[in-house]
Amino acid sequence: MAKSLPLDTVQQPARNETARKANWRRFARKQIVPRLFLIPFVAFFLLPFYWMVAVAFKPIPELSIVPPTFFPSEWRWANFADATRVFPFWQYFQNTLVITFLTVLGAAISNPIIAYGFSRIEWPGRDKIFALVLATVFVPYPVLIVSLYDIYSRLDWVNTILPLVVPLFFGNAFWIFLMRQFFMRIPRELGEAARLDGASEIRILFQIILPQSYAAISVVCLFAALHAWNDFLGPYLYLQKEDSYTLAIGLTFFRSASQYDVQYNLLMAASALVVLPVVVLFLAFQRFFIEGVQVGSFK
Amino acid sequence: MATDAVAVAPERSNGPTPRRRMSRQERQNLVTGLLFISPWIIGFLAFLVYPFYETIRLSFTKYNGIRDPEWIGLDNYRTMATDDLFWKVLFNTLYYTGLAVPVGVVAAMLMALCMNQNVREQPIYRAILYLPSIIPVFALSFVFLNLMDPTYGIVNRLMVDIGLPNINWFGDPAYGKIAFVILAQFGAGQAALIFLAGLKGIPQHLYEAASIDGAGNLRKFWNITLPMMTPIILYDLILGLSLGIQIFTQVVILTSPPGSPVNSNLMYVNYIYGLVFRDFRSGYASALALVLFLITVVLALVIFRWSRSWVNYETV
Secondary structure, three states, rough: OOOHHHHHHHHEEEEHHHHHHHHHHHHHHHHHHHHHHHHHHHHHHHHHHHHHHHHHOOOHHOOOOOOOOOOOOOOOOOOHHHHHHHOHHHHHHHHHHHHHHHHHHHHHHHHHHHHHHHHHHOOHHHHHHHHHHHHHHOHHHHHHHHHHHHHHOOOOOOOHHHHHHHHHHHHHHHHHHHHHHHHHHHOOHHHHHHOOOOOOOHHHHHHHHHHHHHHHHHHHHHHHHHHHOOOHHHHHOOOOHHHHHOHHOOOOHHHHHOOOOOHHHHHHHHHHHHHHHHHHHHHHOHHHHHHHHHHHHOO | HHHHHHHHHHHOOOOOOOOHHHHHHHHHHHHHHHHHHHHHHHHHHHHHHHHHHHHHOOEEEOOOOOOOOOOOHHHHHHHHOOHHHHHHHHHHHHHHHHHHHHHHHHHHHHHHHHOOOOOOOOOHHHHHHHHHHHHHHHHHHHHHHHOOOOOOOOHHHHHHHHHOOOOOOOOOOOHHHHHHHHHOOOOOOOHHHHHHHHHHHOOOOHHHHHHHHOOOOHHHHHHHHHHHHHHHHHHHHHHHHHOOOOOOHHHHHOOOOOOOOOOOOOHHHHHHHHHOHHHHHHHHHHHHHHHHHHHHHHHHHHHHHHHHOOOOOOOO
């Protein structure tokens, strides 16, 4: 921007003036105008986060101030410790963690194997069956909850984590699609040479394809972890005994314990503790999330 | 990729009977391929086909979840026709979806445009816009419980400050669904990223050509950006429809008892849940579930049909 200025200043003061104006206009157009839109827009999306944190820190008397205070008068860290004590937070945390771990494990094992069959091996009818995989996305899960609950209760799976975990070991249309997209980008020759040497497909998958696919596997693991951590309907349906609750269901304690006198500061503190791992995961693996969403979209 | 396969095959089958060797190879590939996808086949049959069949079967029965289902033919479907609550939840759900999905497309587009601005701190904006879409809906709902409280919430305080009425979001039957629509927009970050990829995929020369012709930013958006984004918009509409009709969690957390006041916020899936776990009417609930599926499919087909008149499939 400033580079064109010196020449002008030496020669013509009038042109210098117009150049400065032009520069200023360019600066406004490129630097100020976008931010005039960006900052309020982005602030809107920050509001729930801010409010969650602000309320989480408020002492009890401040909760009933009308109109509400925007900044807590006192940052009461003890709320977080209290929040983990009013309901069995750590028990539920552990339950959620176990489900999340097994979900990730199931997704990490099943989806690459299935996607390999849909991408690196040519067989008659493959693409038709793959279309069927994609079509399953159109069956909303709630359509099946009545019969699934019935089936699981006959299997004695209700109040165990099995209904939440076992299906994940059999692949998921979105993640199969995502892995398949990734596998198709790996040059064909890579498997071909090993195949001519007599390597089995499973060996090609594990020794040649998978080592190239850490990014895709990470994406699937991240999405699987989020899926388990964020799930509400599943645990709500299948985990009815209090000691088997996940954090999602555990938080409803605040709602049911006292309908008209919700302890919002503790509820927000507990919510913040549930959200925190997601935020950390996102900040640590931002690149994978963003690539994953963009690759995973059907085009 | 397919051409590679054709190119490789003849090279290997130099023998006198190339056809038979090909088919044996093919057969072997078929077996290997099916073996690899067998987990999916098992899961598909066990967790989708079978429960789907069960849903259909149960929808023709009277079943309380314990005693054997009793065949009653089409009675459940007849009941549905005269069940006022069914029509109400159907209306609520379609009202919510009908608002949340188009608003979601606009929100995702706006977010993508924001994410596409060339400013230095862009990664921060992008992260902030995307992040709400991966935090759990239940957590966001709990925040909304307080955020939109008519007495203690900051939203209403800000609204009153700028002269807007103080809305009792979950007490006034007219506004609960609007609040759900607003809440849903915090999940638009996922779609926005896909939109952003679309924006980046638009060839720059189109804009340059338009600039030479003297087109302004608005015209460029209308005549280049929007038409080029239509396939992605269609994808988002279909996905949004499928997700929208599944709304459940928000209702459980934000309204108490779920769907109150006077069922104005009761959604389809919450109704199904209540029928199974509170009323023990699993047969009727199955019929409702099946109808929900049919509605989704019909609406998706309608959108596909309609999209032919506005989706641009030309690639430049």
